[in-house]
Amino acid sequence: MTVKDAIGVMRAPDHLVFGVGQRKAVADYVAALGRSALLVTDERMAADPEFGKMRSAILAQGVAIDVFAGVEPELPVACVKEAAKAGKAVDVVVGIGGGSCLDAAKCTALLAQHGGSPSDYYGEYKVPGPIHPVIAVPTTAGTGSEVTPVAVVDDPERALKVGISSPYLIPAVAICDPELTLSCPPGLTAASGADALTHAIEAFTALRRPADDRLSVDHVFVGKNTFSDMHALEAIRLIGGHLVRAVENGSDLEARTQVMLGSTLAGLAFGAAGTAAAHAIQYPVGALTHTAHGLGVATLLPYVMNWNQPACGDTYVAVGRALGVSGSCTPDAAIAAVADLFDRIGIPKTLAELGVSADSQAEVVRLSLSVERLIKNNPRPLDEKGMVELVGDALQGRRTRHAIEERAE
Ligand SMILES: NC(=O)c1ccc[n+]([C@@H]2O[C@H](COP(=O)([O-])OP(=O)(O)OC[C@H]3O[C@@H](n4cnc5c(N)ncnc54)[C@H](O)[C@@H]3O)[C@@H](O)[C@H]2O)c1
Ligand SMILES: [Fe+2]
Incomplete structure (x- = not known):
């Protein structure tokens, strides 16, 4: 490689935390970013005892919590629209689950900040500015969505799944705890x-x-x-x-x-x-x-x-x-x-x-x-x-x- 070719671009969360047990730090990161949080997840994770523990720890920090547990696999756009209604009034959006939940959290934080509908932002660089801070806690390994500038949704009005790509979508915090993947079949x-x-x-x-x-x-x-x-x-x-x-x-x-x-x-x-x-x-x-x-x-x-x-x-x-x-x-x-x-x-x-x-x-x-x-x-x-x-x-x-x-x- 020549010196001229040695160009490097890295985009990442402000805080990227990795390791067994690190999910226990989620509450501190939430509290550092705001006084109210929407937890975006799916039915399976909402019923998982580990979700309950993270929820209790966040509450114990004095942060008000709302939960949206309606995310479905491969992320139908209707889920995002529902989650966005709940996301309007909060300071921070926490996605806990597989790639679908993390992408749902990113879209929720985008719509909470800028309004409109997901289709307004399909494509590259359509997001006009910073979005509500997102904390991403993956439970699969995985999509990498916890660190990426993209969210993918399934919109029945389009023949193919569509992406929203913008560096503003990169979560503020990613907490990757391998213990959360132990339950993956x-x-x-x-x-x-x-x-x-x-x-x-x-x-x-x-x-x-x-x-x-x-x-x-x-x-x-x-x-x-x-x-x-x-x-x-x-x-x-x-x-x-x-x-x-x-x-x-x-x-x-x-x-x-x-x-x-x-x-x-x-x-x-x-x-x-x-x-x-x-x-x-x-x-x-x-x-x-x-x-x-x-x-x-x-x-x-x-x-x-x-x-x-x-x-x-x-x-x-x-x-x-x-x-x-x-x-x-x-x-x-x-x-x-x-x-x-x-x-x-x-x-x-x-x-x-x-x-x-x-x-x-x-x-x-x-x-x-x-x-x-x-x-x-x-x-x-x-x-x-x-x-x-x-x-x-x-x-x-x-x-x-x-x-x-x-x-x-
Ligand atoms: N944003 C990105 O950068 C990016 C990258 C690649 C893929 N994607 C998107 O991510 C989605 C796929 O995500 P995925 O593969 O993580 O699956 P998923 O989020 O769609 O979840 C699939 C199923 O696995 C279950 N599940 C998740 N974690 C579990 C666990 N720990 N134990 C037991 N069950 C668990 C979920 O409840 C769900 O039923 C697709 O929509 C894809 O397009 C996004
Ligand atoms: Fe992929």
Whole structure:
């Protein structure tokens, strides 16, 4: 890398606290930010004794509390509108739960501050200024939403899920306590951990943009850069080394801790660099199959890596090494290591297995290409022809053959 390329962008909460037991500090952070708080969560978490303890600790600090426990998975926009009504009168919004609850808290704090409807802010840089302070307490590992500048909602008026991207959405405080993930069942652990690994790999392999002095001002997601590389590579190492253990034995606190650290670092990486084709194609795949976000991106990732391989040789070798590939690591060995890890945790092997029919291929291609902000971040330029090949591969499970054909072109 040349000195000119050594550009780094890092955006993060004011306070990022990580570690077993750290949830007990939540009340102090809430009290430091205001006298009234809205806790945004879902029904499951609201009934969890740990939620009750955090609630009591916040009350004991003299902070008035309202609870919105109506968040649903994948965040239908109606939940956000409901939560926003409760959020108007409070000083601070606390999101406790998976990515859906954290994204709901971010949107609630946005609407509480600036009014309007979520659709007013879809896209990049539509948020006009700071929002109510958000404290994010994740219970999955994970989306990384506790540190990222984006919230994703499911709006029935749009064909695909939509994002609100703005540095103002980054929570003021993130408290990541691995003990809160101990209750995640194996399927959720696998899907959310695979999402985190996909964030790290897509950030690490994202297009590196030419270094210009407007890069960090004109783009929420700036592409591969010096800081995102550090976070992404460590995330790949941590998640790669511990995710299978966390799925196989949910009470393995060491594995849970390393996977959660990895998912937060992956959030720091992609929160600046952005993600790419696997996340773009997941938008229509999620809309068609109604499967979890993490399952879709992970099903896609080995095919995306395969298709991108001609643009990513050395980068993939670094990914493979971080995943523990021994001996002389090749790009193919790195892709095989990712695919093998996902096989071991039960990620579907093809889009067909995930529930996408061959008849939908043209629609998936068209809608994926419409997610321009992610397509332009892909390390190998993706046009319609390329997308047809890539989606065809992922539907039919053609991994290796396509890589050989691509190199021979
Ligand atoms: N904002 C971002 O940066 C970002 C990044 C990636 C994904 N996302 C979004 O996040 C959402 C997915 O989040 P997720 O994967 O964390 O799942 P989720 O929040 O949708 O939750 C899925 C299910 O898991 C349950 N759950 C959560 N924590 C649990 C625990 N500790 N024990 C038992 N059950 C638990 C929830 O109650 C829910 O039923 C999607 O909407 C996706 O688009 C956001
Ligand atoms: Fe994701």
